[in-house]
Amino acid sequence: MKTPRSISPWFALAVLAGTLAAGPSPAPPDNAQMPNIATNVSGFDHIQFNHLDWNMNSGDYKIPDRFTAVRQGTELTADNATGNSKKKVLHALGHVIVHQSAPLKSGGDVTKITSQGPSTLTCDKLDVDGNRKIYVATGNVHFTQADREGTSDTGILDDSNHMLHMQGHVHLRDKEQTLEGDVVDYNTVTGEANVSGSPAIIRMPIETPTPGPPKPPAAKKKLRL
Numbered sequence: 001m002k003t004p005r006s007i008s009p010w011f012a013l014a015v016l017a018g019t020l021a022a023g024p025s026p027a028p029p030d031n032a033q034m035p036n037i038a039t040n041v042s043g044f045d046h047i048q049f050n051h052l053d054w055n056m057n058s059g060d061y062k063i064p065d066r067f068t069a070v071r072q073g074t075e076l077t078a079d080n081a082t083g084n085s086k087k088k089v090l091h092a093l094g095h096v097i098v099h100q101s102a103p104l105k106s107g108g109d110v111t112k113i114t115s116q117g118p119s120t121l122t123c124d125k126l127d128v129d130g131n132r133k134i135y136v137a138t139g140n141v142h143f144t145q146a147d148r149e150g151t152s153d154t155g156i157l158d159d160s161n162h163m164l165h166m167q168g169h170v171h172l173r174d175k176e177q178t179l180e181g182d183v184v185d186y187n188t189v190t191g192e193a194n195v196s197g198s199p200a201i202i203r204m205p206i207e208t209p210t211p212g213p214p215k216p217p218a219a220k221k222k223l224r225l
Contacts, residue, residue, distance in 0.1 A: 041085050044069040044076075059086030075099045078126070088130030096126045096137075119145035123155075133159035141166075147175045152184075162189040176205040 054061040079094025124139025153168025164186040172179040182197025
């Protein structure tokens with residue numbers, strides 16, 4: 001079944017558009033200054049960190065403690081990460097948080113603005129494949145933006161094909177409208193969603209009729225003796 005466009009999976013907004021996509025639960029407060037900066041690593045403009053182990057020949061690197069990665073209006077933080085700068089892959093773990101402050105673009109076309117509002121995505125783990133433009137958020141996936149939010153066990157964005165696959169306890173809400181299901185496949189260009197798995201539940205607010213003008217009081221009847 002296809003859901004109405006008014007309840008399209010807004011979780012997609014955080015992970016789509018070739019920006020990045022990332023992770024879960026509120027991050028613990030940073031207790032370090034993270035004075036070191038590496039630029040142009042795995043598709044990020046820069047990564048700020050305390051410690052970095054990097055093999056410049058193979059491209060393999062490891063960030064053992066909390067770090068911040070920035071790219072085109074998107075800021076990613078996590079407890080630690082591994083990756084490869086030549087293969088453009090990143091594996092972020094622990095209290096992953098992605099704040100998106102710039103407008104999200106759809107399908108790599110900078111003329112198509114998907115959302116103007118800032119958004120936040122949290123999860124336990126985020127895997128980024130910059131070459132294939134595939135982003136995988138796993139564990140306690142939660143997306144919020146204004147009055148919209150979405151949760152699922154996993155979310156996989158194939159940005160080359162403009163498809164977002166959400167699976168496991170999918171719950172989508174826009175104000176008073178909600179959708180629940182096992183699997184949701186969402187086209188980030190057309191806005192169409194396909195729900196599969198066990199029966200999906202869509203809830204919409206019940207419209208109540210607008211009350212009309214008050215009725216005039218009934219005329220009193222005169223008693224005849």
